[in-house]
Amino acid sequence: MSGQPGKLPARDFEEIRLAEALEGGRCPICDARQEASHAALRGLAREGATDRGFRAELDKGVGFCQPHSVGLSKMELLQTSSQLATAVLLDAILRRRLAALEKLSGANAAAQGRRLAELAAPRCPVCARAEEASRTAVSRLLELSADAAWSAALGGGEICLDDMCALWTAAAAGPKEVQSRWSGVLAVQLARLETLQKALAEYAHNSTSDRRQLITTEQHEASAASVRLFGGSPDRDRAR
Numbered sequence: 001m002s003g004q005p006g007k008l009p010a011r012d013f014e015e016i017r018l019a020e021a022l023e024g025g026r027c028p029i030c031d032a033r034q035e036a037s038h039a040a041l042r043g044l045a046r047e048g049a050t051d052r053g054f055r056a057e058l059d060k061g062v063g064f065c066q067p068h069s070v071g072l073s074k075m076e077l078l079q080t081s082s083q084l085a086t087a088v089l090l091d092a093i094l095r096r097r098l099a100a101l102e103k104l105s106g107a108n109a110a111a112q113g114r115r116l117a118e119l120a121a122p123r124c125p126v127c128a129r130a131e132e133a134s135r136t137a138v139s140r141l142l143e144l145s146a147d148a149a150w151s152a153a154l155g156g157g158e159i160c161l162d163d164m165c166a167l168w169t170a171a172a173a174g175p176k177e178v179q180s181r182w183s184g185v186l187a188v189q190l191a192r193l194e195t196l197q198k199a200l201a202e203y204a205h206n207s208t209s210d211r212r213q214l215i216t217t218e219q220h221e222a223s224a225a226s227v228r229l230f231g232g233s234p235d236r237d238r239a240r
């Protein structure tokens with residue numbers, strides 16, 4: 001159950017987006033993370049190569065993680081049909097990385113192990129923006145849970161397991177009233193997960209070739225919902 005469209009009271013753009021995600025059956029925190037990384041990648045594809053502040057960041061060792069290296073290239077291709085900004089940025093990162101790797105190849109084994117672990121951390125600015133958006137969404141949702149409609153939507157909403165734990169962690173560290181609001185939401189979420197687990201077990205039970213015709217729509221949906229529970233809500237189409 002993800003609530004009826006347009007029912008959640010929202011005061012600003014941020015809340016409208018959280019409401020749309022919940023009402024559309026998506027995890028609102030995954031959604032906020034995806035929105036933030038898309039915005040960051042759009043900005044970098046447009047201005048990253050000429051942005052002096054960002055170039056200075058790269059000189060300090062900032063780079064892109066694997067998914068966002070690919071993401072940047074795809075975003076630029078989508079926006080400008082070229083790969084110029086991506087090439088400029090990756091060149092700047094590669095230059096710095098290469099110098100570090102070459103220097104390291106001459107060091108002793110213990111130093112190599114230590115430094116390689118440091119070098120492996122991409123310090124990705126897109127990930128940083130996504131994490132920030134995730135934290136903001138978590139605290140905003142816990143605030144909004146004071147409203148009965150939001151609390152109900154959060155209880156029945158398709159929140160992925162990681163983000164459910166993120167909400168829980170933040171609630172547990174919050175004031176008493178947030179903790180008690182959250183325990184109400186959590187009880188409904190846990191009941192949702194119990195129902196999901198039962199349907200998933202039945203689906204698995206019916207998955208042998210002789211029983212396949214017994215699979216119900218609910219069991220079929222449980223299988224897709226379980227992938228979203230563990231894998232997060234899939235990226236929605238962005239035509240912008």
Ligand SMILES: [Zn+2]
Nearest residue numbers: 027030160163
């Ligand atoms: Zn999520």
Ligand SMILES: [Zn+2]
Nearest residue numbers: 065068124127
């Ligand atoms: Zn990243």
